[in-house]
Structures are given as C-alpha cells and as structure tokens.
Amino acid sequence: MDCLFCAIIKGEIPSTKVYEDEYCYAFLDINPQAPVHCLVVPKEHIASADAISCDNAEAVAKIFTAIPKIAAKLGLTNGYRIVSNIGDDGCQSVKHLHFHILGGKKLSENMA
Ligand code: AMP
Numbered sequence: 001m002d003c004l005f006c007a008i009i010k011g012e013i014p015s016t017k018v019y020e021d022e023y024c025y026a027f028l029d030i031n032p033q034a035p036v037h038c039l040v041v042p043k044e045h046i047a048s049a050d051a052i053s054c055d056n057a058e059a060v061a062k063i064f065t066a067i068p069k070i071a072a073k074l075g076l077t078n079g080y081r082i083v084s085n086i087g088d089d090g091c092q093s094v095k096h097l098h099f100h101i102l103g104g105k106k107l108s109e110n111m112a
C-alpha cells in the first residue's frame with residue numbers, strides 16, 4: 001500500500017517529530033494553517049475517522065490521551081482545535097486517519 005503517512009511513520013519520508021509513543025506519531029504539518037499546526041496519526045493504518053471500529057478504537061483512544069501531552073509540548077496553554085477531515089466532502093487529502101491540532105492564536109469561529 002502506498003501511504004504517505006505510513007512512510008512518514010517508518011521514517012522513509014522526513015518529518016519534524018513532536019511526539020511518539022507505541023500507538024501514535026505526531027509531526028508538524030508541512031503547510032501550516034495556524035501558528036501551530038501539528039498532525040497526530042495512529043501507527044496502525046486506519047483510512048479515516050469513518051473507519052474507526054471496535055477493532056481499532058484502542059489506537060484512537062490512545063491518541064486522545066496523547067493529545068494533551070502534545071498540546072502542552074507545543075505550548076498551547078490557551079486552548080486549541082482538533083480537526084479530522086473525512087472523504088471528499090471533508091477535503092481529506094491523505095487517506096490515513098489524522099487529527100490536526102491547530103492553535104497558537106484565537107482561531108476563526110467559522111468551521112465550515
Ligand atoms: P487533510 O487535508 O486533512 O487530509 O490533511 C493532510 C495534511 O497533511 C495537510 O494539512 C498537509 O499540509 C499535510 N501534509 C502533506 N504532506 C505532508 C508532509 N510530507 N509532511 C507533513 N505534513 C504533510
């Protein structure tokens with residue numbers, strides 16, 4: 001399978017690592033849309049949030065326990081936003097589940 005984020009996790013494509021544990025890998029987005037823009041991905045390939053099931057939910061739960069640590073590491077003491085795009089209408093460009101962590105300023109109230 002040809003997956004950009006699987007290649008990043010394996011170190012085949014360089015990235016700026018922010019955090020890593022047994023379940024997830026976090027790195028800076030190459031095209032930041034906020035002063036702080038980080039991506040968190042499960043090490044296991046899951047196509048999108050629409051493919052979350054009882055079989056892979058543990059990896060997702062682990063990501064959400066890592067996110068506060070990642071946010072603290074990024075200095076996001078005043079809040080942040082988590083976004084996950086799904087499919088064509090959601091404008092998902094990489095088909096490996098990822099959560100955008102956006103912050104470092106007061107974000108737009110408009111989400112769509
Ligand atoms: P999405 O559009 O929700 O699928 O998000 C994919 C994100 O991956 C975009 O914000 C891209 O800027 C980001 N991205 C694409 N290639 C890379 C890369 N090589 N390193 C870091 N981020 C990337």
Ligand code: ZN
Nearest residue numbers: 003006045096
């Ligand atoms: Zn993948």
